Amino acid sequence: MGPLLQKEVESQLLIDLIPYGIDPNGLSIDWTEACEEGHCTEAIDGNLEDLSSVAVVNCSGEVIAEGWMDFIHDGGNAPLYVFWLFLGVMRNGAWVEMKKTPHIPEHIWARLPESTRQLCAKEAEYGTRWAKDPLVLSWKLKSA
Numbered sequence: 054m055g056p057l058l059q060k061e062v063e064s065q066l067l068i069d070l071i072p073y074g075i076d077p078n079g080l081s082i083d084w085t086e087a088c089e090e091g092h093c094t095e096a097i098d099g100n101l102e103d104l105s106s107v108a109v110v111n112c113s114g115e116v117i118a119e120g121w122m123d124f125i126h127d128g129g130n131a132p133l134y135v136f137w138l139f140l141g142v143m144r145n146g147a148w149v150e151m152k153k154t155p156h157i158p159e160h161i162w163a164r165l166p167e168s169t170r171q172l173c174a175k176e177a178e179y180g181t182r183w184a185k186d187p188l189v190l191s192w193k194l195k196s197a
Contacts, residue, residue, distance in 0.1 A: 055098030062101065065135035066122055070109065072160045073140060073151040075118060083108040083116070092182055094126040096133045101126070103138065118142045118151075125157070125165065125183065127172050134169075136161045162188045 054062065067077035084107065092103040101124060109118035120140035126133045140152040152158065157173075165173070173183040174193050183189050 054101060058097040058099045058101060061097055061133065062122070062124075062135050065133075066107070066137065067109070069136045069158075069161075070118065070140075072158070073137070073142065075109075075142060079112045080109050080117065083110045090121070092123060094124065094128060094133075096126055101133070105139075116143065120152070121155075123155075125161070125169060125173065127169055132166075132169070134161055134165065157183060157186050157188050159188065162192075 063082045066082055067080055070077050070080070084104075086106040086108065087104040088106050090103045090105055094101050103121065103123040105121040107120060107122050108116045111117050118140060121138045122135060123138040124133060124135045136158055137152055138155050140150075141148045142151050143149075162170075170189070170192055173186070173189045176184040
């Protein structure tokens with residue numbers, strides 16, 4: 054991941070904490086334990102792969118959240134949508150699972166342009182990753 058891509062991914066992951074009730078101010082992404090999971094794209098200035106064990110740390114270096122990041126990307130210069138596929142948050146000394154299902158979050162789906170939704174729905178090349186997602190399937194039924 055090039056420096057521009059990393060900055061964009063980190064920015065989007067921190068913003069994506071907001072729907073889960075986490076204020077991203079003063080937080081940063083820790084890639085130390087991140088593990089590549091196989092879904093790849095070329096974007097901005099490098100290669101992006103979905104990653105598990107991505108940590109969110111506060112200014113004291115304490116892990117306050119951890120999860121698996123994923124993305125939707127049409128390729129080339131198309132917009133990149135990065136989000137938490139799974140997310141656990143430390144609350145009162147215990148881990149709370151905020152996102153347990155490996156589906157596109159509704160708040161991300163709502164932002165996608167029609168062209169990106171169409172690509173997600175295709176069961177070939179790009180869309181294979183998301184074609185069976187519940188939001189994609191529901192959208193396909195409504196669009197038919």
